[in-house]
Amino acid sequence: MIPDLITLLLWVGGLLIVASAVGYVLQRRLSPEGQNEGVENLVARIRAWWVMAILIAVAFLAGRTGVVILFALCSFAALREFVTLTNARRADHWTLAISFFVVIPLQYWLVWAGEYGIYSIYIPVYAFLLGPIISALRGETDNFLIRVAEIQWGLMIAVFAVSHVPALLTLEIPGYEGRGVLLIAFLIVVVQMSDVLQYVWGKLLGRRKIAPRLSPGKTVEGFFGGVLSATAIGLMLYWITPFTPLQAGLMAFTIAIMGFCGGLVMSAIKRDRGVKDWGHTIEGHGGFIDRLDSVVFSAPIFFHLTRYWWT
Amino acid sequence: MPAKPSILTRISASAVAGGIEVFARLVTAVRADWRGVEPLPGTRVYYANHASNGDFVLIWAVLPPRLRDRVRPVAGADYWLSTPIKRFVGQHVFNALLIDRIGAGPREAPVEQMSEALDGGSSLILFPEGTRNLTAEKLLPFKTGLFHLATARPEVDLVPVWIENLNRVMPKGEVVPIPLLCRVRFGAPVRLKPHESKDAFLTRSRDALLALSEDAS
Numbered sequence: 001m002i003p004d005l006i007t008l009l010l011w012v013g014g015l016l017i018v019a020s021a022v023g024y025v026l027q028r029r030l031s032p033e034g035q036n037e038g039v040e041n042l043v044a045r046i047r048a049w050w051v052m053a054i055l056i057a058v059a060f061l062a063g064r065t066g067v068v069i070l071f072a073l074c075s076f077a078a079l080r081e082f083v084t085l086t087n088a089r090r091a092d093h094w095t096l097a098i099s100f101f102v103v104i105p106l107q108y109w110l111v112w113a114g115e116y117g118i119y120s121i122y123i124p125v126y127a128f129l130l131g132p133i134i135s136a137l138r139g140e141t142d143n144f145l146i147r148v149a150e151i152q153w154g155l156m157i158a159v160f161a162v163s164h165v166p167a168l169l170t171l172e173i174p175g176y177e178g179r180g181v182l183l184i185a186f187l188i189v190v191v192q193m194s195d196v197l198q199y200v201w202g203k204l205l206g207r208r209k210i211a212p213r214l215s216p217g218k219t220v221e222g223f224f225g226g227v228l229s230a231t232a233i234g235l236m237l238y239w240i241t242p243f244t245p246l247q248a249g250l251m252a253f254t255i256a257i258m259g260f261c262g263g264l265v266m267s268a269i270k271r272d273r274g275v276k277d278w279g280h281t282i283e284g285h286g287g288f289i290d291r292l293d294s295v296v297f298s299a300p301i302f303f304h305l306t307r308y309w310w311t
Numbered sequence: 312m313p314a315k316p317s318i319l320t321r322i323s324a325s326a327v328a329g330g331i332e333v334f335a336r337l338v339t340a341v342r343a344d345w346r347g348v349e350p351l352p353g354t355r356v357y358y359a360n361h362a363s364n365g366d367f368v369l370i371w372a373v374l375p376p377r378l379r380d381r382v383r384p385v386a387g388a389d390y391w392l393s394t395p396i397k398r399f400v401g402q403h404v405f406n407a408l409l410i411d412r413i414g415a416g417p418r419e420a421p422v423e424q425m426s427e428a429l430d431g432g433s434s435l436i437l438f439p440e441g442t443r444n445l446t447a448e449k450l451l452p453f454k455t456g457l458f459h460l461a462t463a464r465p466e467v468d469l470v471p472v473w474i475e476n477l478n479r480v481m482p483k484g485e486v487v488p489i490p491l492l493c494r495v496r497f498g499a500p501v502r503l504k505p506h507e508s509k510d511a512f513l514t515r516s517r518d519a520l521l522a523l524s525e526d527a528s
Binding site: 076077079080081083084088090093094096097100101279280281287 | 340342476479482485487489490491492494
């Protein structure tokens with residue numbers, strides 16, 4: 001596994017060096033005093049990508065435990081952002097405390113232990129039923145359905161869906177033993193490249209808006225350009241997966257489409273709550289959910305498609 | 312002031328300070344929003360809304376190190392001297408300016424104490440509501456302390472500071488904090504105008520803080 005992982009990491013590093021160089025030149029030319037917001041944002045994003053790539057690389061090299069801890073922390077940060085925008089009130093205090101300090105550790109521990117039979121149903125069944133009971137015991141009925149539904153959505157999005165990324169490590173694919181981190185790398189590279197290339201294609205050719213009410217920045221040209229380029233990249237990365245080139249391309253296509261739709265759904269929530277970003281934690285990117293939204297929607301589908309056909 | 316603390320005390324105080332800051336950031340990912348002033352050194356009074364025990368910790372955590380070394384939260388001696396641990400944290404970690412709220416001493420004493428601290432080059436963190444706001448109101452009426460301090464030291468900038476969301480992190484009576492994003496917003500400084508009445512000044516400074524609370528980004 002190590003040689004292929006190293007090759008991939010070198011590619012990612014090279015790409016980031018190119019991106020940093022481009023950012024540097026753009027900044028010198030267009031924004032020497034920091035006056036061009038677009039360029040400044042791009043430079044901040046590239047810097048954050050470096051941090052993300054380094055963290056993920058370290059986690060990969062640390063193996064299953066490292067990956068599980070990294071994504072558990074992502075879930076923590078994402079749930080923190082999600083709950084900030086909800087109607088939760090004092091009566092939900094214990095439901096929330098348990099969500100953060102019991103549900104997250106337990107879910108990731110189960111993933112770490114490879115307990116598919118429990119971690120795949122633990123949040124949809126147990127947390128789904130127990131949470132509302134705890135909230136109900138406090139007797140506060142105002143907005144009850146809304147509050148309970150919001151917490152459950154938060155858990156599904158920020159914890160359940162995200163935990164399917166490290167869960168990829170537990171899949172036992174014949175002939176692919178010990179290479180699980182490469183499946184995660186495949187997912188993350190395809191999702192991130194799809195996001196970036198949608199942005200780039202949109203900037204270059206974008207004319208027609210694809211979802212003006214949800215996400216005014218997204219264009220039809222960006223969508224097709226991004227999804228097709230991400231599909232091509234996924235196809236070219238078949239050597240790190242257990243798939244044939246065609247299968248890798250189809251997987252990448254599915255991931256890119258789900259990622260795009262995830263971005264739309266999460267934008268709809270932001271519009272509803274009247275915010276531009278989910279948080280302020282990652283310079284240039286907003287919050288964790290702003291960066292995770294596409295992964296959230298693609299990871300469980302990618303996990304189950306792979307599990308169904310390859311194990 | 313007591314004699315200079317020993318090295319051991321200072322080391323453990325900075326370790327505790329680091330721990331408190333990491334914990335506060337983990338729970339709240341707190342971010343400063345310098346709207347009306349720059350984070351520059353200088354003698355200032357930061358006056359803020361008070362809805363949670365962690366309020367001054369958040370202000371303290373978002374101040375740049377140089378400002379943080381100079382800032383002293385004004386707090387009740389009855390609370391901070393009640394146990395050895397609180398005494399250590401109040402005195403050595405936060406360098407709190409402890410005032411007597413019970414009222415055993417003369418009435419002017421707290422204002423004198425605060426003025427002396429300002430004269431010595433410290434900044435202050437003050438909660439002019441006087442007590443934690445546990446009501447549904449956004450902000451309680453101000454006590455008169457801020458006015459008396461402004462009268463005693465009219466040349467000092469009074470900076471309104473709105474702490475957002477911390478009351479949801481740890482509502483009254485709960486022991487486990489809920490992680491939520493918090494923000495600390497610093498507004499434009501207020502000073503006492505010549506011949507301004509007590510009520511007019513207290514209303515104006517309170518309105519400045521309220522305006523900051525509605526100034527969502």
